[in-house]
Amino acid sequence: MMIELDLQSEIPIYTQLMDQIIEGIASGRLEPGESLPSVRSLASDIGINLHTVNKAYTLLKQEGFIQVHRKKGVIVVQKEEMPQVTEHYLAKLGQQLRPVVAESLCRGLNQEQLTEIIARLYNDIQPQDKE
Amino acid sequence: MMIELDLQSEIPIYTQLMDQIIEGIASGRLEPGESLPSVRSLASDIGINLHTVNKAYTLLKQEGFIQVHRKKGVIVVQKEEMPQVTEHYLAKLGQQLRPVVAESLCRGLNQEQLTEIIARLYNDIQPQDKE
DNA sequence: CATCTGTTATACATATAATATAACAGATAT
DNA sequence: ATATCTGTTATATTATATGTATAACAGATG
Structure with a gap:
């Protein structure tokens, strides 16, 4: 999963991260059940702090787009579990x-x-x- | 011009102000050439600081929705001068x-x-x- | 001349964003 | 079992954005 950030943007990094992951799911490049990189490895890859990645993951989890298993790690939720139009x-x-x-x-x-x-x-x- | 603010919102007050004025223009409740209240009187009316109103006015001026004349005060721009689709x-x-x-x-x-x-x-x- | 106008400057308090370092407990693999 | 990786939590620091407060200036108005 390619992540492109604009560090000069007025849009917070964690928001850009959330947007890109959601667009990844919408586009099919991220499939249900697929696992995301760990907070530390993703942070290291794109050169930011692990807490910034963690904030994005935590919010995506709260909104229901991803789940965190002790075993499987961070994964995209299944189609049936995807957030609906509330x-x-x-x-x-x-x-x-x-x-x-x-x-x-x-x-x-x-x-x-x-x-x-x-x-x-x-x-x-x-x-x-x-x- | 009625202004309704949500002081608990995460949306900055000056942004809410800009949004409401732009919607006022879009809806016709604010007509081209019409004058807006002074920064001090509007701030006083809605119970906020004059600099917050001034920031909204300054940004609206930069974007081309309003003009400031030494004489006429703050006015909505004419239809021909309204910002276009750039x-x-x-x-x-x-x-x-x-x-x-x-x-x-x-x-x-x-x-x-x-x-x-x-x-x-x-x-x-x-x-x-x-x- | 007093008052109102937008504008500018300075200062302060608070909240958010981002980083840094550290630690904990569960899971994994050598 | 032991070292490593995982998400999570805690604490601290820095920078920036937001909002307020007070003051002053120059142009316009009555």
């Missing part, structure tokens, strides 16, 4: 997208154009057919 | 929406459903016809 998630989504839509309206980016951007992101991230 | 804005939008789409894919919220949420926000915010 009311809480929909509420968070609305609050997050509201300012985005408002600014789009101000700048004259209409609904169809924003929808097209969303569509492109779906196609960009979604698992591609192999061979 | 390459820089589209890039920011993509980076912002990418993690949103990735998590949607993981949770099984498909493209049509997310598009529907966007549509609802557009209708929610957009200026309503007056009689």
Whole structure:
């Protein structure tokens, strides 16, 4: 699993890590049941502190994307255990997208154009057919 | 202009202020040329420090949504001067929406459903016809 | 002339982010 | 069994972001 970080970004490193792992799952590059590197080895690989990796793992665990077994280590949850579309998630989504839509309206980016951007992101991230 | 702040939110006050003013413009409740309250009076009204309001105003000015005249005070820019859809804005939008789409894919919220949420926000915010 | 304006400077308190070092208990492999 | 690797927890330090507080300046207003 390739991890690309922007250490100059205003987005916290642990957030970038979470985003990349979630996108890895969404794209199929990380499959359910697959194990993630240990906090120490991943931290060492990308040159950051182990606590930063641990924070990302802990939050991903809290949100239900990964599990930690004493034996198997850190693994991506099975498809049936994957977090669903809850009311809480929909509420968070609305609050997050509201300012985005408002600014789009101000700048004259209409609904169809924003929808097209969303569509492109779906196609960009979604698992591609192999061979 | 009604301002509603959540002082318990993890979203900075100056960001909430910017969001509400931009949504005010998007909804038509704030019209081009309309003047905004002074940093001191707005700060006093909502019970926060004047520097917090000043930071929001300064950033909104930098992004091109408002102007500051020595005479007229702080005003919403004219329609022709409103920030447009620039390459820089589209890039920011993509980076912002990418993690949103990735998590949607993981949770099984498909493209049509997310598009529907966007549509609802557009209708929610957009200026309503007056009689 | 007094008052209001945005703006700037300085200082302080608090919270978050990231790093550093250390230790503990369970699991693994030599 | 012993050394190593695992996630986890604790403590400390540094840097940055946020929000507040007080003060001052120059332009505009009545």
